Amino acid sequence: MGAHPSPRLERIAGVFLPAAVREEVLGDLFERYQSPPRYLASTLRLLPAIFFSRVRRTADPQLTSIVACLVYLSYLTAAWLASSATDIFRPALPAALTILGILLTDAYTLRPGPVRAPLAGAVLALPVGGMIAGALSLALASATRMVLLPHSGAPPRQTAGGGRSTPASVGTPVDLSLVRMLVAIALILAWALLRRRFLS
């Protein structure tokens, strides 16, 4: 009988793996186990691939773009309210951190919800974005996701052989009229902010 990873080592590796794939990836790593350092190195080498694959499956490009615009506008608005002379590029950093937080949370949870991911994003951006802007971005991102987030709790599909198959991607299409409406609101807000910024 070969060597096996200790439960503690598996727990450490499990922390880094998204819940949706943790079971099978830990099983695969168990089979390939040679030594603790190699086990951890294999886990770390796998992480980027697993993370990007999960993001590709869980993130809807349209919805992410809309949320990114709204989050950026939240930070821009908050900065503009605090001081009328606002750099339009500075809010990009907390907005990017928020989106990273949203993508990470969606990738690591089994069923992406409307509030948890924006909350994680706002917390991640808190040191550079501030409380008011974070709250505004949380409210806008959560509301948008409540309306547009594709239903993620679909039951597993039955395959021809009776096996269970994971839904390929979280999947009902986003309603385009809502998308257009939100994009229009975001553009009007951006235009109003820029006009105020450059004409004042």
Add this chain to the structure above:
Amino acid sequence: MAQPDSLGQFEQLVLTAILALPDDNAYGVSIHAKVSALAAPKSVSLGAVYITLDRLEDKGLISSWRTEPTAARGGRAKRCYRLEGLGQRALRESAVTAKRLWDAFAEAIAEVKSVRKPGRGKAVT
């Protein structure tokens, strides 16, 4: 009938590995081992295999299911994969294209040889 997408070389390797393995034994580690054997001497990472399996499943070329947990895997389940009809068609089309490519290559090589040795093959014009 849905038309399968054209496959990349690595996708062909992964689909061939799944096809070559028994239904209940085509999972991450065994697919990686088979792909590594097919791609030798190039090394293949397990992460690349996972990404490709996810992408092929999203395209509907393969399907997956979880088996019961086993002691051999520390009480963890396997995710097994099988080729769907669309995947089989895509792989067959890729094989036909590869065969045509090989035929054209062999023909071109033969012509080059005959040009270099005019006494034996085709006459040089």
